[in-house]
Amino acid sequence: MGNRILFVCHANECRSPVMAGTMIAALEGAGRQDEWRVSSGGTDSRGGPLCPVAIDVLADAMDAALLADYRDHFVSTAIAERTLERADLVLTATREERAAIALRAPAARSRTFTLREAIGLMAGDGESAVDLAAYADILHERRGLTGAASHRRFLALRKSNDPNDIPDVHHAALRAHRAGLQEVREASRVLASGILAAIGE
Known part of the structure; x- marks a missing residue:
């Protein structure tokens, strides 16, 4: 199966599952779910369930049946070298996970970006790629040729000085936790829209 996309954060309980769930919802909405394999993982996962706040936030992106299936089958998973090597595009929450x-998996470096870095490297209308691997090549070619992502509407809760990082809000107060994951969901929608527009059916 082509078009393998992997989302990664620290524990794979909040940020990366929201990224993956938003991508799954976009694919379902476009009727293209059979062409893709979407997964998520953590650099320090301990096998826990999906965060309840992440479930609430995903309710605005996924229909009830899809969300229930996603929640019921979700287990926080540690990333494996084999998974990294097979992924066509790897998107992380922060530079720390990217590093x-x-x-x-050194061979995956050219296909690995932070979520906001990938958004910042996306081109405008009219760009196309035959598949996700080719799309990752386009992003990699642009790396270093553009400035850091600015996306000011996504920066409200930023703790990092780098605009490409999405901070971990899992242990924050509920309001901050929810707001942070809503930002992740919105950034993921931007990414999914750009990818699906660039990669034809």
Whole structure:
């Protein structure tokens, strides 16, 4: 199966599951779910369930049946070298996870970006790629040629000085936790829209 996309954060309980769930919802909405394999993982996962706040946030992106299936089958998973090597595109929450992937699977470095970095590298209308691997090549070619992502509407809760990082809000107060994951969901929608527009059916 082609078009393998992997989302990664620290524990694979909040940020990366929201990224993956939003992508799954976009694919379902476009009727293209059979063409893709969407997964998520953590650099330090301990096999827990999906965060309840993440479930609430995904309710605005996924229909009830799809969300129930996603929630019921979800288990926080540690990323494996084999998974990293097979992925056509790897998207992380922060530079820290991106660096961890580079150490574990050096061959995946050119296909690995933070979520906001990938959004910042996306081109405008009219760009196309035959598949996700080709799309990752386009992003990699642009790396270093553009400035850091600015996406000011996604920066309200930023703790990092780098605009490409999405901070971990899992242990934050409920309001901040929810708002942070809503930002993740919205950024993921931007990414999914750009990818699906660039990669034809």
